[in-house]
Amino acid sequence: MTLDTSVERLSLALEEPFTISRGTQTHVENAIVHVTDEGGMTGVGCAAPSRHYGETADTVAAVLPELLAVVEEVGDPHALHEIESRMAAVVSDNPAARCAVSIAVHDLAAKRLGVPLYRLWGLDPEDAPETSFTIGIDATDRIREKAADAADAGYSVLKIKLGTDRDREVVEAVRDAAPEATIRVDANEAWTPRETIEKSGWLADLGVEFIEQPVPAENPDGLRFAYERSALPIAADESCLTAADIPAIADRCDIANLKLMKTGGLLEARRAIAAARAHGLEVMLGCMVESNAAIAAGAQLAPLLDYADLDGSLLLESDPYTGVDVTGGPLRLAETDRAGTGAVRESPGETVSDAE
Numbered sequence: 001m002t003l004d005t006s007v008e009r010l011s012l013a014l015e016e017p018f019t020i021s022r023g024t025q026t027h028v029e030n031a032i033v034h035v036t037d038e039g040g041m042t043g044v045g046c047a048a049p050s051r052h053y054g055e056t057a058d059t060v061a062a063v064l065p066e067l068l069a070v071v072e073e074v075g076d077p078h079a080l081h082e083i084e085s086r087m088a089a090v091v092s093d094n095p096a097a098r099c100a101v102s103i104a105v106h107d108l109a110a111k112r113l114g115v116p117l118y119r120l121w122g123l124d125p126e127d128a129p130e131t132s133f134t135i136g137i138d139a140t141d142r143i144r145e146k147a148a149d150a151a152d153a154g155y156s157v158l159k160i161k162l163g164t165d166r167d168r169e170v171v172e173a174v175r176d177a178a179p180e181a182t183i184r185v186d187a188n189e190a191w192t193p194r195e196t197i198e199k200s201g202w203l204a205d206l207g208v209e210f211i212e213q214p215v216p217a218e219n220p221d222g223l224r225f226a227y228e229r230s231a232l233p234i235a236a237d238e239s240c241l242t243a244a245d246i247p248a249i250a251d252r253c254d255i256a257n258l259k260l261m262k263t264g265g266l267l268e269a270r271r272a273i274a275a276a277r278a279h280g281l282e283v284m285l286g287c288m289v290e291s292n293a294a295i296a297a298g299a300q301l302a303p304l305l306d307y308a309d310l311d312g313s314l315l316l317e318s319d320p321y322t323g324v325d326v327t328g329g330p331l332r333l334a335e336t337d338r339a340g341t342g343a344v345r346e347s348p349g350e351t352v353s354d355a356e
């Protein structure tokens with residue numbers, strides 16, 4: 001079989017600047033991958049590179065030709081294991097680039113069979129948890145407004161980015177603005193282990209559900225120290241990228257926060273979920289700020305999750321792709337009723353020329 005492939009770079013503006021403890025984003029660049037079979041059916045994938053993991057739109061564009069050459073050589077969109085393992089052998093880093101290709105090939109394989117991916121995997125869409133809605137670091141009054149707006153829009157789970165000297169004031173404002181909401185907090189590595197233990201006490205008093213990545217990934221002993229003494233469960237994000245990282249975090253957190261753009265593909269994401277379960281961890285699937293072309297793929301895994309944080313497209317000013325509808329929180333997998341990931345191009349968007 002002959003498979004044709006192509007790449008398109010998309011510039012995506014955020015609705016508002018998004019700040020976490022490491023910095024602020026106002027726009028992101030995603031790379032869209034197309035894989036087309038002889039009958040003209042096309043699978044769509046998306047890379048959302050993260051500088052934190054050493055990737056940019058340029059590094060993605062640089063390695064995609066090698067990865068797409070693997071797809072063309074294999075020539076069979078149903079050979080998902082072979083394609084994903086050969087890609088990892090060709091390009092060991094660059095997980096977002098590999099993930100875009102993995103999503104596109106999975107999308108094409110499921111479309112050829114006429115089923116959504118969750119059906120291909122035998123999952124029940126009713127098991128999908130609601131997604132949280134993320135509120136970045138901002139002026140406290142603005143955070144209060146955003147929390148009230150999100151609660152009004154139906155979001156029952158709010159994820160609050162922390163890591164400033166106003167952490168307590170911020171969480172108190174969110175609790176005040178959204179008294180019924182489930183609140184999760186993410187420090188993105190900004191705290192010390194002792195600070196984590198101290199903050200966990202008043203965070204628990206404010207009814208927070210869990211703390212995500214309080215301490216730097218480079219401090220695994222600190223993570224264990226905090227985990228053993230924290231008043232709240234601990235989720236690991238920056239500390240776990242692939243299935244191979246799961247055994248090392250299993251005795252120092254309660255929840256593994258996986259992301260497609262960290263695992264490098266949908267098969268590896270499923271392996272990481274299975275590894276986390278085997279080690280007694282709960283599982284969350286997060287995302288980058290990214291198009292529905294990627295979010296829709298993550299949503300297909302939602303029935304396997306305890307917690308979903310798949311709001312990346314909700315933070316965009318506009319997204320050329322429609323995917324699985326997550327507005328208001330519920331991941332409406334069954335209602336999407338489209339084969340593959342469910343991602344569909346609705347508008348041209350802003351394409352970036354990669355000609356240097």
Ligand SMILES: [Mg+2]
Pocket residue numbers: 186188212213237238257286
């Ligand atoms: Mg996180």
